[in-house]
Amino acid sequence: MANSKxxxxxxxxxxxxxxxxxxxxxxxxAGVLARVVxxxxxxxxxxxxxxxxxxxxxxxxxxxxxxTTGTPQVVDQIKLQLKKLVPVHKVADFKRxxxxxxxxxxxxxxxxANNGKLNKAFEACKNFNPVILxxxxxxxxxxxxxxxxxxxxxxKNLKKFGLVSVxxxxxxxxxxxxEIFK
Amino acid sequence: xxxxxxxxxxxxxxxxDQNVSHIFGYPGGAVLPIYDELKNxxxxxxxxxxxxxxxxxxxxxxxxxxxxPGVLLVTSGPGATNAVTALTDAYMDSVxxxxxxxxxxxxxxxxxxxxxxxxxxxxRPCTKHNWLxxxxxxLAEVMHKAxxxxxxxxxxxxxxxxxxxxxxxxxxxxxxxxxKKLNGKSHDNYSxxxxxxxxxxxxxxxxxxxxxxxxVINSGTKASELLRELVYATGFPITSTLQGLGCFPADDNQxxxxxxxxxxxxxxxxMYSCDLMINVGxxxxxxxxxxxxxxxxxxxxxxxxxxxxxxxxxxxxxxxIVGDIKSVLTSTLKTFKKSKNNFTxxxxxxxxxxxxxxxxxxxxxSLDYIGSEETIKPQYAIERLYELTKDKDTYxxxxxxxxxxxxxxxxxxxxPNRWMTSxxxxxxxxxxxxxxxxxxxHPKKLVIDIAGEASVLMTMQEMSTAVQYNLPIKIFILNNExxxxxxxxxxxxxxxxxxxxYTAALPDFVKMAEAYGCVGIRAKTPEELDDKIIEMLNTDxxxxxxxxxxxxxxxxxxxxxxxxxxxxxLGPKDQKEKKITGKGRTLV
Numbered sequence: 001m002a003n004s005k006x007x008x009x010x011x012x013x014x015x016x017x018x019x020x021x022x023x024x025x026x027x028x029x030a031g032v033l034a035r036v037v038x039x040x041x042x043x044x045x046x047x048x049x050x051x052x053x054x055x056x057x058x059x060x061x062x063x064x065x066x067x068t069t070g071t072p073q074v075v076d077q078i079k080l081q082l083k084k085l086v087p088v089h090k091v092a093d094f095k096r097x098x099x100x101x102x103x104x105x106x107x108x109x110x111x112x113a114n115n116g117k118l119n120k121a122f123e124a125c126k127n128f129n130p131v132i133l134x135x136x137x138x139x140x141x142x143x144x145x146x147x148x149x150x151x152x153x154x155x156k157n158l159k160k161f162g163l164v165s166v167x168x169x170x171x172x173x174x175x176x177x178x179e180i181f182k
Numbered sequence: 183x184x185x186x187x188x189x190x191x192x193x194x195x196x197x198x199d200q201n202v203s204h205i206f207g208y209p210g211g212a213v214l215p216i217y218d219e220l221k222n223x224x225x226x227x228x229x230x231x232x233x234x235x236x237x238x239x240x241x242x243x244x245x246x247x248x249x250x251p252g253v254l255l256v257t258s259g260p261g262a263t264n265a266v267t268a269l270t271d272a273y274m275d276s277v278x279x280x281x282x283x284x285x286x287x288x289x290x291x292x293x294x295x296x297x298x299x300x301x302x303x304x305x306r307p308c309t310k311h312n313w314l315x316x317x318x319x320x321l322a323e324v325m326h327k328a329x330x331x332x333x334x335x336x337x338x339x340x341x342x343x344x345x346x347x348x349x350x351x352x353x354x355x356x357x358x359x360x361x362k363k364l365n366g367k368s369h370d371n372y373s374x375x376x377x378x379x380x381x382x383x384x385x386x387x388x389x390x391x392x393x394x395x396x397x398v399i400n401s402g403t404k405a406s407e408l409l410r411e412l413v414y415a416t417g418f419p420i421t422s423t424l425q426g427l428g429c430f431p432a433d434d435n436q437x438x439x440x441x442x443x444x445x446x447x448x449x450x451x452x453m454y455s456c457d458l459m460i461n462v463g464x465x466x467x468x469x470x471x472x473x474x475x476x477x478x479x480x481x482x483x484x485x486x487x488x489x490x491x492x493x494x495x496x497x498x499x500x501x502x503i504v505g506d507i508k509s510v511l512t513s514t515l516k517t518f519k520k521s522k523n524n525f526t527x528x529x530x531x532x533x534x535x536x537x538x539x540x541x542x543x544x545x546x547x548s549l550d551y552i553g554s555e556e557t558i559k560p561q562y563a564i565e566r567l568y569e570l571t572k573d574k575d576t577y578x579x580x581x582x583x584x585x586x587x588x589x590x591x592x593x594x595x596x597x598p599n600r601w602m603t604s605x606x607x608x609x610x611x612x613x614x615x616x617x618x619x620x621x622x623x624h625p626k627k628l629v630i631d632i633a634g635e636a637s638v639l640m641t642m643q644e645m646s647t648a649v650q651y652n653l654p655i656k657i658f659i660l661n662n663e664x665x666x667x668x669x670x671x672x673x674x675x676x677x678x679x680x681x682x683x684y685t686a687a688l689p690d691f692v693k694m695a696e697a698y699g700c701v702g703i704r705a706k707t708p709e710e711l712d713d714k715i716i717e718m719l720n721t722d723x724x725x726x727x728x729x730x731x732x733x734x735x736x737x738x739x740x741x742x743x744x745x746x747x748x749x750x751x752l753g754p755k756d757q758k759e760k761k762i763t764g765k766g767r768t769l770v
Contacts, residue, residue, distance in 0.1 A: 030314070035306060042307050073494065080491035086311040086331060 049170030113162025210257025212284030238268020243619030259297030274606025387458035396425030397463020447548035476746035581637030584666035611640030
């Protein structure tokens with residue numbers, strides 16, 4: 001066992017990994033997403049999900065929300081490395097368990113089934129702010145917003161009601177209360 | 183009426199405003215408009231290299247020996263890809279470079295045009311930042327920002343990619359205004375409290391050590407002076423990384439020599455056993471730390487670095503001070519003098535046992551080697567080179583391998599910016615073009631590339647550059663016909679299976695020198711070595727010195743990989759007792 005390991009992997013005592021949500025405010029310019037994502041892949045960090053869009057047209061600022069897992073040391077490195085990138089303005093980091101932060105993902109479900117099943121499907125989505133975006137007599141498209149794990153479970157459980165297609169976003173995050181992250 | 187300038191003119195106006203006096207480059211289709219403009223700007227001299235990698239390393243040598251950014255100008259496609267090795271090298275060793283590349287015209291980008299490549303995509307992971315300039319009105323600002331990014335904070339390479347049509351288009355030239363702050367990327371981020379804490383640790387330490395690195399050099403010559411002042415004031419021992427050599431005088435008694443894989447016995451043991459480690463501008467590289475879990479287990483660690491991401495990356499530290507070395511050392515000395523005026527006297531007793539212990543380690547004389555009357559030992563060659571050049575203000579560059587480590591061990595550096603070597607990336611072929619760049623920056627000084635015969639062949643074409651510009655660089659080749667470091671690891675770890683590490687059919691370096699139009703000298707015996715070196719030094723032209731050395735010699739001492747600092751392998755006598763076992767094998 002010891003012999004098969006390389007001296008590199010000997011180095012770190014394994015620490016516990018946590019899931020973190022990293023929010024990055026960047027200049028919305030060509031290649032900026034590649035810089036951020038390239039930093040993750042180049043240094044071997046995980047990306048579980050990614051959401052990005054411009055949030056301030058005047059100042060050209062985009063907000064990137066990345067869900068990642070890593071040991072405290074790795075998460076620290078992620079933040080510090082991100083802050084070094086020239087187009088990055090600020091970096092926020094939240095633990096998934098953090099009660100003061102709201103995390104949401106959005107999903108679109110397409111069901112093809114008879115009316116009875118379609119109704120049951122809508123009923124099952126009740127807790128997740130369902131909105132029917134499209135409806136025919138044998139199909140519909142429902143939008144829900146929920147946590148990542150909830151959407152995971154839902155997309156499994158809804159198969160029996162004729163779920164044929166799922167499209168989902170990455171998580172976005174915002175702090176509760178009147179505080180904003182500086 | 184404001185004057186309008188072409189993109190090519192704007193490039194040069196920016197270089198002028200940045201006080202650039204030399205650029206290293208190679209023309210090609212996509213940069214011809216810029217090359218066309220060269221004749222109108224007399225203050226900027228272009229050095230024509232023979233390969234774009236050479237331009238990069240020459241710019242690195244220029245930058246490292248002057249503290250100013252190095253500039254290179256290359257064409258699109260292969261010009262840019264050839265520069266990638268040098269950019270990566272500069273990124274790893276924190277050397278400020280500004281690389282200007284030509285690009286195909288904007289309307290052809292993305293069409294796989296002739297000599298097109300995704301330059302900014304390729305160089306994104308090996309530059310601090312890069313720009314593709316698609317609008318002529320942005321060009322001046324981007325150029326100036328490029329210099330700012332390259333030279334501020336932890337220095338490094340940047341790249342500006344300029345499509346050919348932008349080089350022709352015209353725009354006003356905006357005057358250079360120094361930016362307030364780079365997107366909030368400020369650099370000094372410490373408080374007086376941090377400094378007080380450091381002083382407190384210093385005053386309590388019984389077994390302290392300074393561990394210094396390239397950050398001291400990058401912070402400017404003043405930083406080296408301040409470091410010396412602090413080290414003398416405390417009376418503490420000091421060791422240095424490969425990149426930090428020269429920031430403290432190597433012949434001073436407080437200096438323990440280089441540390442790390444091929445560092446001295448005393449330096450590594452002191453690192454292992456210390457109770458206070460003060461890291462000044464070094465980055466806990468894996469060649470330094472050895473086995474991380476057993477790295478200096480009993481010490482409080484202080485890390486002074488300008489790059490916050492270097493802190494706690496490899497080794498957890500107890501006190502982090504983020505800031506420019508010069509500024510941190512200034513504050514430290516100020517506080518130190520105020521509160522601990524008689525420190526050296528009162529502290530002498532506290533660390534006297536520590537110095538005694540260090541003397542014991544020193545008495546092992548870990549850099550000793552078995553001399554020979556018949557063959558030139560490579561260590562002997564470096565020692566003689568040092569003795570015969572130490573009175574001159576000599577600049578040394580190296581390639582990568584055994585010769586590099588021997589040079590670091592046996593050549594004694596007393597000033598910063600005199601030692602140019604590829605540490606992080608370990609680029610064979612770095613030294614010869616780097617020597618070209620150093621000699622351009624210091625035309626009257628003695629510049630020597632301590633080389634291995636395998637490395638030097640990788641960028642040998644730059645001899646032609648040296649001859650063209652009358653650069654009297656000396657290429658001092660320790661020729662053992664092997665890729666020595668590869669052979670050494672194969673001997674120690676792979677049962678002497680010397681797989682592909684011997685170079686058959688080496689060129690005759692003396693004839694090769696003559697073919698390039700420079701001077702070739704060969705030394706075969708220890709007896710003639712001194713005379714030949716003197717002959718080399720008296721030649722005011724580029725010289726290739728073919729020094730035939732012992733083919734079997736290995737570089738000691740060494741920390742076998744996977745081992746901590748206190749388990750060093752000493753020279754031939756010690757070797758039989760300790761054999762490297764399986765788990766150390768993969769670190770090479």
